Amino acid sequence: MNTDHDLRLVGVGASPYTRKLRAALRYRRLPFRFVVAGSKEAAALPDRPLPLVPYLVVPDENGQLSRAVSDTTPILSELDTVYPDRPLRPRDPALRFLDLLIEDYGDEWLSKCMFHYRWSRSLDTERASAYLPYARMTQMPRSQAEEAAQAFAERQISRIGVVGSNDTTAPVIEASWRRFLEIFEKHIQTSPYFLGNRPGAGDMACYGQMTMLVITDPTPAEIAFKVSPRAYAWTEKCEDLSGLDIAESDWIDLDALPETLSALFSEIGRVHVPFLIANAAAIEQGSSTVHCEIDGQLWTQDPFVYQAKCLRWLRQEFDILPTNDKARVAKCLQGTGCEAIFE
Structure with missing residues (x-):
């Protein structure tokens, strides 16, 4: 079997976004090789467009592996277009938007x-x-x-202001992690994935972060085992879903949205959406600090330029929806706080 033209996923297993993309490729049953970043094999490939992992090396119009792409969200969208079998993104436009919203929550x-x-x-x-x-x-x-460990830790700790972790925000973040687990625990008892009997990009995004939060890092993992032991089993399962048989009918019916899924959207609207809006406003105004209220508590952090782009992309995706699908999305998100994205 000639595998010279297999996709090349370059990353490290300790990266949540690498885990997200690798699990997605496995589920999609796409031919790929995993290449460790910084290895001689990686050095022989086209250079990455950004100094980040993961990145994917894909064939050009001549079938040659000459193009490197980064950022998992657009990568998953491109893969669905180029390889239409077993897509992660639902074909239903309204459901696809909700999947994008869950994906953004997981990633960001x-x-x-x-x-x-x-x-x-x-x-x-x-x-x-x-x-x-x-x-x-x-x-x-x-x-x-x-x-190297000391230098890396110092560099990461210096970045926590941008990510949003500080003494003021810590209680909000920690309470949100526990609530997510409580919602997850209830939802997965009735549906194996967020949007039904097959995974979407939102599942992959949450899975990627959960490989660290539920499995490798002791403090959040201890909380997870107390609140939702099944979260560990689910995370392990999502590592490789290549054997899962799926059908188009496996997606949920938006006219019968499970209460547990509505609870997840309420959580997204409770914490993530207020930050996205305040962060975008701070950047637009040229402010050096994001100040807002999340879950009734003060939130303050450095502006995060990339997450302002995330909000813009979500709004653009909503704007291109047909009128009837906008109404379906609005109905699903009514009263969750997520509707503030479109106001």
Whole structure:
């Protein structure tokens, strides 16, 4: 079998977004090779467009692996277009938008939870720092790894202001992680995935962050085992869903939205949407700080330019929906707080 033209996923297993994309490729049954970032195999591939992992090397119009793309959300959209079998994004436009909303919450809010616990708690910081240097090179000498661990931890801790973790926001983040687990625990008892009997991009986004929050990092994992032990089993299961048989009818019916899914949208509207709106406003006004109220508590952090783009993309996706699908989305999100995105 000639696999020369297989996709190349370049990343590290310790990256939530790498885990998201790798699980998506497995579920999609797409031919790919996983290449460790920083390896000689990665050096032989086209350079990444941004200094981030993961990135995907895909064929050009001549079938040659000459194009590297980054950012998992547009990557998943492109893959659905190029490889139409077993798509992650629902074909129903309204359902597709809701999947995008869940994906953004997983990528951009649960990442706050992950970053907060990992880099503000000494136990979690020590655990992550101990193994992360080996993620790219397991043969690294111990002394070199310890130096790299200290430098990496210092760099990550210096970034927590941008992500949103500080003494003021900590109670909001920690309460939101517990509520997510409570909602997840109830929802997964009635539906194996967020939008029915097959996963969407939203599942992959949450899964990616949960590989750290539920499995590797001690503090959030301990909370998860107390609140939702099945979250661990679900996260392990989503690692490889290539054997899952699916049908178009496996998506939920939006006219019969489960209460547990409505609860998830209410959680998104409770924490993520207020931040997206306040963050975008701060950037538009040239403010050096985001000040807002989330869940009845003060939230303050450095502006996050990328997440302003996320809000803009969500609004653009809603704007291009047909009128009847806009109404269907609005009905599903009514009273959740998510409708503020469109106001």
